[in-house]
Amino acid sequence: MREAARHVSNWGRWGGRDQLGTLNHITPAALIAAAGLVRVGKSISLSIPLDSYGPQGASGYRRNPVHLMSLDGGDEDLGPRLGNPAGSTEQHLVEVLRGPLRFNDDFIMMPLQAATQWDALAHVYYEGRLYNGYPADSVTSFGATEAGIDAVAARGQVVGRGVLLDIARHRGVDQLEPLALVEPDELEAVAAAQGVSVGTGDILVVRTGWWQNFLDTRDPQWGAKSPGVSWRCAAWLHERGVAAIASDNLAVESNFKEFPGIHLPFHLLAIRDMGMMLGEIWDLEELGRDCHADGVYEFMLTAQPLLITGAVGSPVNPVALK
Numbered sequence: 001m002r003e004a005a006r007h008v009s010n011w012g013r014w015g016g017r018d019q020l021g022t023l024n025h026i027t028p029a030a031l032i033a034a035a036g037l038v039r040v041g042k043s044i045s046l047s048i049p050l051d052s053y054g055p056q057g058a059s060g061y062r063r064n065p066v067h068l069m070s071l072d073g074g075d076e077d078l079g080p081r082l083g084n085p086a087g088s089t090e091q092h093l094v095e096v097l098r099g100p101l102r103f104n105d106d107f108i109m110m111p112l113q114a115a116t117q118w119d120a121l122a123h124v125y126y127e128g129r130l131y132n133g134y135p136a137d138s139v140t141s142f143g144a145t146e147a148g149i150d151a152v153a154a155r156g157q158v159v160g161r162g163v164l165l166d167i168a169r170h171r172g173v174d175q176l177e178p179l180a181l182v183e184p185d186e187l188e189a190v191a192a193a194q195g196v197s198v199g200t201g202d203i204l205v206v207r208t209g210w211w212q213n214f215l216d217t218r219d220p221q222w223g224a225k226s227p228g229v230s231w232r233c234a235a236w237l238h239e240r241g242v243a244a245i246a247s248d249n250l251a252v253e254s255n256f257k258e259f260p261g262i263h264l265p266f267h268l269l270a271i272r273d274m275g276m277m278l279g280e281i282w283d284l285e286e287l288g289r290d291c292h293a294d295g296v297y298e299f300m301l302t303a304q305p306l307l308i309t310g311a312v313g314s315p316v317n318p319v320a321l322k
């Protein structure tokens with residue numbers, strides 16, 4: 001692991017104040033080339049629904065999104081029935097509801113690490129240092145002052161060439177086995193079989209079929225059983241200049257415990273040493289079917305996080321464009 005960390009480290013590569021990490025690989029030329037992949041006018045969302053029925057909830061510190069209505073037709077109808085023609089005692093609404101306009105408002109409450117999301121570079125660290133050597137205390141209760149999701153979102157940086165590697169289909173299964181590991185030579189073999197290359201500035205999307213497993217089973221241990229890439233894939237991504245990686249499981253990587261006492265070793269290497277954002281819990285089912293049908297495993301991918309000041313992650317609605 002130490003050797004791997006040294007090999008993949010990008011600290012200082014884009015300057016001592018860099019906030020983007022491997023997203024720096026998405027150059028203007030890469031973006032122009034990605035736009036050329038939109039050929040048939042098709043768009044596919046890769047987001048799971050943001051609702052209370054998602055895969056979070058097994059841990060104490062994460063919950064599924066909670067969606068609440070703060071104003072709806074029921075409120076506006078109730079007022080007149082109770083003798084208040086405006087339907088509200090709030091002064092602004094009293095005025096508005098005297099006219100024809102009616103509207104509905106809502107809230108969402110959610111951990112930014114629930115549902116389809118990006119891990120920002122400030123999400124994971126070890127030995128007191130974040131990506132680029134930023135000190136751990138640059139993230140406080142006010143949020144991240146370095147390597148937060150806001151730096152990425154403000155640049156609109158997460159758009160480029162997406163490449164799907166459909167590991168499940170290549171293995172001839174709907175879903176990988178629980179805790180299965182995907183190794184670099186398999187990434188290579190799947191790319192070759194699909195006739196697609198993975199190169200500098202690409203956003204790699206790895207399908208394990210594990211999202212469909214959740215839909216089929218609703219297993220509370222779904223996340224803990226995730227198959228996914230192994231920590232050895234970090235070097236493969238680094239050598240190719242990949243900009244970001246996303247998958248349809250809990251944490252991109254397999255939850256298989258290879259080293260006693262070390263959890264999520266790929267996270268440590270990818271986020272903290274390489275400066276690579278991880279896209280988690282993406283729905284790759286329709287994209288997988290589509291790429292299989294037309295034999296085209298590359299597309300323009302737009303997956304901008306929300307510009308949430310100081311956040312260490314963000315929900316995202318990634319869209320593949322062909």
Ligand code: UVW
Nearest residue numbers: 113119124250251280
């Ligand atoms: C951790 O659980 C630490 O990370 P993630 O949300 O990226 O899986």
